[in-house]
Amino acid sequence: MTVDRIPVTLITGYLGAGKTTLLNALLANPGMAKVAVLINEFGDVGLDHDLIVESTEEMVLLESGCMCCAVRGDLTRAMSDLSERRRAGTAQFDRLVIETSGLADPGPILHTLLVESALAEAYRMDGVVTLADAAHGPATLDQGFEAVAQIAMADLIVVTKADLVTPAALAAFQRRLRGIAPTARQIVAERGQVAPGALFGLGLPKEDSAASGAEAWVNATSTPKPLPALTTFGSQHGLFGAAFTAAPVAARHDDRIRSVSATIDQPIHPGLFNIWIDTLIQLRGPDILRFKALIWLEGEDEPYAIHGVQHVFDPPVKLARAPGGDRKSRIVIIGRDLAEGVLEETLAFLNSPTTALR
Numbered sequence: 602m603t604v605d606r607i608p609v610t611l612i613t614g615y616l617g618a619g620k621t622t623l624l625n626a627l628l629a630n631p632g633m634a635k636v637a638v639l640i641n642e643f644g645d646v647g648l649d650h651d652l653i654v655e656s657t658e659e660m661v662l663l664e665s666g667c668m669c670c671a672v673r674g675d676l677t678r679a680m681s682d683l684s685e686r687r688r689a690g691t692a693q694f695d696r697l698v699i700e701t702s703g704l705a706d707p708g709p710i711l712h713t714l715l716v717e718s719a720l721a722e723a724y725r726m727d728g729v730v731t732l733a734d735a736a737h738g739p740a741t742l743d744q745g746f747e748a749v750a751q752i753a754m755a756d757l758i759v760v761t762k763a764d765l766v767t768p769a770a771l772a773a774f775q776r777r778l779r780g781i782a783p784t785a786r787q788i789v790a791e792r793g794q795v796a797p798g799a800l801f802g803l804g805l806p807k808e809d810s811a812a813s814g815a816e817a818w819v820n821a822t823s824t825p826k827p828l829p830a831l832t833t834f835g836s837q838h839g840l841f842g843a844a845f846t847a848a849p850v851a852a853r854h855d856d857r858i859r860s861v862s863a864t865i866d867q868p869i870h871p872g873l874f875n876i877w878i879d880t881l882i883q884l885r886g887p888d889i890l891r892f893k894a895l896i897w898l899e900g901e902d903e904p905y906a907i908h909g910v911q912h913v914f915d916p917p918v919k920l921a922r923a924p925g926g927d928r929k930s931r932i933v934i935i936g937r938d939l940a941e942g943v944l945e946e947t948l949a950f951l952n953s954p955t956t957a958l959r
């Protein structure tokens with residue numbers, strides 16, 4: 602059951618983006634109590650040691666009630682230790698925050714988290730928070746693809762160092778970020794000052810959520826409009842309607858990211874959906890940076906929310922309440938290095954006639 606597992610928030614962002622500043626501000630906040638934090642090395646991240654009141658070799662207890670734990674190369678072991686201690690009652694926490702080092706690709710971390718079966722039983726992915734430095738961010742995004750990928754994977758982008766740029770430069774940077782990660786929420790934080798609540802609960806809608814909330818979570822930024830080629834294809838084959846929005850992004854490394862959103866008008870045959878998602882993961886998994894969907898299946902009264910980061914997909918969550926109105930599925934995929942049309946083609950498969958599967 603998704604609800605019983607410990608939610609994990611990944612804090613990422615390029616070198617110097619302000620991760621430690623954010624973490625220090627969070628740890629000083631009483632609202633962060635009962636949160637365990639995994640960082641690389643205490644020394645490396647320059648955590649504010651005044652906050653630390655008790656220390657063991659690899660774990661410290663902070664005044665706020667948080668625990669802080671250094672990862673020395675083996676994230677899996679550190680996470681298993683933490684969940685063991687929690688089970689044994691020697692560590693009390695309800696959430697885990699992992700701070701990655703500046704260059705780390707969160708993909709393998711999330712993979713570890715959700716594919717190692719012991720860990721997957723104890724933890725679930727809650728969200729990816731990416732810090733984006735308004736002062737150096739534009740140049741960083743131009744220089745390296747890792748920084749662009751970190752933005753594309755985000756559920757929430759915390760824009761830092763806004764005080765160092767003009768309002769116009771900030772607005773242009775935020776527009777660029779929106780182009781790379783159209784489904785991510787953005788907040789601007791001065792020197793790491795954010796309410797802890799803003800960073801949590803970013804992942805899958807809960808079982809008791811209504812479909813309307815999940816729709817906001819999937820949140821395509823623009824109104825989908827039919828692609829002419831697919832509309833023709835659909836009408837030729839008597840398929841039911843799907844509408845697409847494709848958003849290639851301007852400029853250099855950003856061009857490697859493509860996002861596509863689709864609405865599918867009719868409930869989808871479960872067998873077809875399973876084949877589609879398995880094929881998508883097998884063929885395109887490593888190139889999918891984010892996947893979010895609200896899916897209506899044939900014969901079901903409620904929709905499912907599905908969430909993936911790279912080739913790691915959390916189990917679908919069936920939503921309890923479906924407010925009246927349509928039964929349209931919504932899918933957003935953000936991929937890298939995918940030729941134009943590839944994502945649209947895979948989504949068009951969902952509109953195939955389902956008679957062959959019955």
Ligand SMILES: Nc1nc2c(ncn2[C@@H]2O[C@H](COP(=O)(O)OP(=O)(O)OP(=O)(O)O)[C@@H](O)[C@H]2O)c(=O)[nH]1
Nearest residue numbers: 615616617618619620621622703761762790791792
């Ligand atoms: N002006 C300004 N400076 C900031 C802000 N946030 C962080 N900084 C400064 O930016 C520098 C880098 O911040 P860190 O928090 O160390 O960044 P980091 O992402 O942890 O860096 P690495 O661990 O090296 O990847 C520090 O000097 C911070 O004081 C902000 O909102 N405004």
